[in-house]
Structure formats: C-alpha cells, structure tokens
Amino acid sequence: MRRFKNNYKLFIALMTFWLLLNMTLRPLNLIAGVLICLFVTKFSEGILYNYRGFIFKRINIKIMIPYTFNLIKEIYVSSFSYIKRIIKKDCQPFITEIELRVKDPLIIAIISNSITLTPGTITVNADGNKLTVLSLKDCKEGPETVKKEIRENFESYFLKG
C-alpha cells in the first residue's frame, strides 16, 4: 500500500489512457482497467520509479511540442528521399557511431527513438551517450552527414533547454 502511494501518478496516467481509449464506464471495463493498470504499475518498479518517485526528470513541454512537429516533418522529408533510394537502388547500408552531448538517459532514449522513426536510419545500440546508428542515407557523403543531421535536427532542441 505504501508503495502504491508513491506511485499513484503512474497508475492515474495509465487509467486515464485506458478510459480515453475505451470511452465507457461499464463495471467490467473498469475492473479490467484497474487490474491491468495495477499490474503495469507493479512491474514498472525500478524501471520507471523507485521509492522516491519517478526516476526520470520531467522534460519541458515547451521543448517537446516543437520537437514533435520537427520529428514529424523529418519523418516525411526522409520518407521522400528514401522512396528515391528504393527506386534508384544506389546505396549500401553503413553503421556509424555518434557521441551525443546530452547525458540524460530519457533524452538519449527519445533521440534514439526519433532516429529509428526517421526512414533510412535505425538506432542499433546505445552505450551511455554513444549511439550506434545503421543508415542508408547519403551514401556519397558518408556518415558525417548522418551525424550532422542527428545533432542539428534532434539533439539541438535539448541543448537549447
């Protein structure tokens, strides 16, 4: 019970998500929601939170809103260039390593996810702030362009804040 008191925020967030997805207040639905949310909250211990509360620092919403719009823009811009690459078939994939300047694990996870969401690049591994990225972008210009794009399009947002 004491543990649950520490982590009620996660439970409320999950329950809100459940209710918004189901849009119904039927008892069976509510019981199922409560059970699943309790289950997820229990197994998130040590990953998302500990006895002090959430492990990760909250990210400024003023950074996340423009970042999300920029991410969606990047996804579409890259998708067009990737379609060209599929038609021309002029490229072989390569792996490159990039060392980020940000140190926060949550921000590194967000950047890694964004790299994978962008067509033509996938994050293979993350070791601290060093990311291993698989890419099929700009084969002529090489890995430097990929590193520059990641720094300018994703990392720069978090360095400003």
Add this chain to the structure above:
Amino acid sequence: MIGKILLVVSWIYIFFGVLGIFRFSNMYSRLLTSSKIDTVASITVMIALVFYTGISEYTIKLLLILVFLLVTSPISNHIIVRSAYLNEVPVNQKEVKGWKL
C-alpha cells in the same frame, strides 16, 4: 477529401515499402525499408482517419493510438536490427543467405 488523399498517400508509402523489401537484397536494407512502412505509412493512415472521422470521440482515440505508435513502434525495429548486429550479420552482405533473390 483530405482524409481520402492521405489514405492514398499511405498506400503509396506501403507500395514503395513492399517494393523496397523485394528490391533490396541486403538484410539491413530490408529492415530499414520495413521500418519505413511501420512508421510513415501507419502515421499517415492515422492522420487520414482523424480527418476522415471528423471531430468525434474517435478523434481522441486515434490521436492516442498515434502517440502510442510513435512511442512503441521503433522498439520492435530496434530489437530486430540489434539482434542481427549482435549476431554479427555483416552490414555489407550482398545477399541474404537462403533467399532466392
């Protein structure tokens, strides 16, 4: 109208994604192409459906699913590529073994 256009755009993305999977012979290239369908096409389908349904309770559901997709869909791609990389599948491999290309 916008919803229909976006649905057609998503079909184009899916078509080129499938075409890419058959055109590329390297395993990593194929994974990169399949992840493209996962992200761009699914996001476009969701946005198209938001326009298609108009403002209703489904809009909230669709936007929630879109957020959920944005957060979770890269994980599966990441795990597949990571397992291939850790199993030392060569990046410059010309053909996938056992596949008639």
